[in-house]
Amino acid sequence: MLLHLRRAVIVSGIFLIMCGIVYPLIGTGLSQLVFKHQANGSLTQYGSTLIGQSWKGPMWFQGRPDGTVLTTGPGGVIVSGTNQPGPRSKSLEQSVAKVAQVLKVEGVIPTNDLVTTSGSLVDPDITPHDAYAQIKAVASARSIPAATLRRLVASQIHGKELGFMGRDYIDVLELNVALSHLQ
Amino acid sequence: MGYFWSILLVLAVLAIAWRYLGSYMAGVYEGRVTYLKWVERPIYRILSVDPEAEQTWQRYAGALIVFSAVAILVTYLLVRFQGSLPLNPQHLKGVTPALSWNTAVSFATNTNWQNYAGESTMSYLSQMAALTVQQFVSASVGIAVAIALVRGFARKGSSTIGNFWVDLVRGVLYILIPIAFISGLIFVGQGAVQTLGGPVTIHNALTGATQVIPRGPVGFMESIKELGTNGGGFFNANGSHPFENPTPLTLLLSVCLILIIPVALTYTFGQMVGNRRQGLTLLAAMAVIFGVWLGFTSYAESHPNPAVAHAHVVHQANGNMVGKEVRFGPRLTSLYNVTSTQTSTGSVAGASDSFTPMGGFGLMTGMMLGEVTPGGVGSGLYTILLFALITVFIGGLMVGRTPEYLGKKIQSKEVKLAALGVLVMPITVLVLTAIAMSIHAGRVGPGNSGPHGFSEILYAFTSQANNNGSAFAGLNGNTAFYNIAGGIAMLVGRFAIIVPCLALAGLLSAKNIVPAGLGTFKTDTPLFTGLLIGVILIVGGLTFFPAVSLGPIVEQLSHGKLF
Known part of the structure; x- marks a missing residue:
């Protein structure tokens, strides 16, 4: 038993250094060398293209309503995935109805993605359908012709990855940055 | 159509893994693969283990249990006292005793149940040296037990079933580290973060809002999290977080990583007992149940969420999107979550809690069948x-x-x-x-x-x-x-x-x-x-x-x- 214990302690130390220090550090070094932009969070001057933000009001294209339930932790960091409503929960029905009401007032036609929160609560994307549903509202708020916005949205669609994986999507941050450049 | 090709791609990867990873693993545990001898030998020397000397089942089990107990203790101490240890850019406090116990047991038993939100609870050192380490070794322990059992079938009149220390070391060195390292780099290339730089604060001049975005050494933890059927993510949202699982490609890569070892082990088994069809019959049973459960759950999730339907404000044409990411949608999310519940992974690409009642039924019952379809590593x-x-x-x-x-x-x-x-x-x-x-x-x-x-x-x-x-x-x-x-x-x-x-x-x-x-x-x-x-x-x-x-x-x- 004592021999087992001695070996267990030593081998735990070896693995701690090998898998817990050397492996992640070499990984970090290599990532910073080869994929610096991605490894640091795909950051732009307005935020990360991979982390959703709240774009309130019809002046911007809005994403998932994740901001309505998002919480932060120590130091103000975003804490992901904290909202887990059951499929028959009253509170889910109420929050969906409330978000839809706000959207309607702004002139947006509510869509499935625009009234439901994501799993991460930082979903950066919407579908082209979700963007088209907001064109009328954004057009009148910004006095831009709807046809111009439709072209803008169409130019921002990311196709399926490698032509077949996943689905078409639009990064809300990229779309809004492009929108801000219109004027 | 895209979903069909995605499934076909996964199947193709699994077929190759079954044949080649399967025979490679047999070679590893039968001692025929030796290219890392230069790392392996010194470890045995420090441990004073003779790699040729085998153990009875009692000694094998004894070593395994003592090793796991030490693993639990080390993990417990690291997270309990992370506040006084380095690599803690968010200055997080030590984890409470009850939660430290749960977390230590969880990672040392290959469970990765998480009663905490990683980004606001665990320091970088805890994520790396406590949790990621266990993701390697607990997976290797699982494979070792499976191999020991297979040896039991393959041998006759033998009083020993292998050497635990050798099986443990070889699994980590020859199987887990190489695959995890290469796929870790793919995760990062697709957008997973991998930095020790701490959280970043960004002010968006367009909206006037400020975000504090947590980061960390994520990509290389992600690969072993999937490969070792561990499932414990860096972030609370796990595989639905864009920094862990940024694209449909990483989702499919995750599914492949989760499945390759459990699937290939059926080949290893067949080869070691001298009849590959024996492994194939087990694999067929796994595949039938997996396929039925995947179809059932995907079907349920392509239907409306009852509570959202009750609000009568939208038409849920694309299925239940509550707790799901736009880049994945209901079908890929179902593929990922079914894969992770039919193995012992437990990672998620969308909130399982918000699946439709029958979708949730699919996930829960997948585990209740004992996780054998194809189950966790080993x-x-x-x-x-x-x-x-x-x-x-x-x-x-x-x-x-x-x-x-x-x-x-x-x-x-x-x-x-x-x-x-x-x-x-x-x-x-x-x-x-x-x-x-x-x-x-x-x-x-x-x-x-x-x-x-x-x-x-x-x-x-x-x-x-x-x-x-x-x-x-x-x-x-x-x-x-x-x-x-x-x-x-x-x-x-x-x-x-x-x-x-x-x-x-x-x-x-x-x-x-x-x-x-x-x-x-x-x-x-x-x-x-x-x-x-x-x-x-x-x-x-x-x-x-x-x-x-x-x-x-x-x-x-x-x-x-x-x-």
Whole structure:
């Protein structure tokens, strides 16, 4: 038993250094060398293209309503995935109805993605359908012709990855940055 | 169409892995693969282990248990005292004792149940040196047990089943590190973060809003999280977080990583016992059940969410999007979550708690079948071998002969051990769920009321006793009761199956191999696959149907009612 214990302690130390220090550090070094932009969070001057933000009001294209339930932790960091409503929960029905009401007032036609929160609560994307549903509202708020916005949205669609994986999507941050450049 | 090609791609990768990773692993554990000898030898020298000297099953099990106990202790100390340790850019405090215990047990048993949000609880050192390390070694322990059991079938008249220290080291060096390293780089290339730079604060001049975005060494943890069927993510949202699982490509890569070792082990098994069809029959049973569950769950999720439908504000043409990411949608999310519950992974690409009642049923029952389709790394193979023994026993009863499996006579002792191994999990789940339902500390856990609240508790213990780690995460598990009870479920669910498996390995390896006779029930035929599927479904169905009917089934049938 004592021999087992001695070996267990030593081998735990070896693995701690090998898998817990050397492996992640070499990984970090290599990532910073080869994929610096991605490894640091795909950051732009307005935020990360991979982390959703709240774009309130019809002046911007809005994403998932994740901001309505998002919480932060120590130091103000975003804490992901904290909202887990059951499929028959009253509170889910109420929050969906409330978000839809706000959207309607702004002139947006509510869509499935625009009234439901994501799993991460930082979903950066919407579908082209979700963007088209907001064109009328954004057009009148910004006095831009709807046809111009439709072209803008169409130019921002990311196709399926490698032509077949996943689905078409639009990064809300990229779309809004492009929108801000219109004027 | 895209979904079809995605599935086809996964199948192609698995077919290649089955053949080549399968034979490679046989080579690793039979000692024929030696290109890392220069790392391996010094480790054995420091441990004063003679790699040629083998152990009896008792010594093998003893070493495994002592090693796991030390692993739990080391993990506990690292997270408990992370506040005084380096690599803590967010200046996070030490984790509380009850949560440290739960987390240490969770990662050392390959469960990765998480009663905490990683980005606001764990320092970088904890994520790397405590949690990622366990993701490697607990996976290697699982494979070692499966290999020891396979040796039991393959050998005759032998008193030993291998050397635990050698199996442990070889699994990490030759299998886990190389694959995890290469795929880790792919995760980062696709957008997973990998930095020690701490959180970043960004002010968006367009909206005037400021975000503090947590970062960390994520990408290379992500790869071993999937490959080792661990499932414990860096972030609270796990595989639905864009920094962990940024694209559909990484989702499919994750699915492949989760499945390759459990699937390929059936080839390893076939090769080591000298008949590849024996592995193929097990794989066929796994594939049939997996396929049915995947189809069922994807179908359920392509339907509307009942509560959203009740609000009558949108048409849910693309299915249930509550708790799901736009880049994945319901079908890819279902593929990922089904894969992770049919193995012992437990990572999620969308909130399982917000799946439709029948979608949640698919995830929960996937675990209740014992996680053998194809199950966790190693644990899937050793558990389905227990089911195979029970199947030949039942087959033997039908024809009135002493059952045999792979030329080994299966007698009363072996059947008792197999039955014990199969029954431990359901007993743990049902007893702990009953206790939770009957005391206040248990009933305050669920964040949802009605049948879904019960589902959350049942799911929690099912997940922990199966060493899965996924959750109906509306449950607040970070309480003394759930931390401690969950820790017990994970320990029992892991070691009360591993020890009978190793005992079986010892018994079987001492036996002679009798040549197949006329009356031998063949175990490499579709008939055997069918019987095996039947046994798995009947054992799971009989034990869990009453409990499941109180949760997801009632919830499904409550048309028009919200809770």
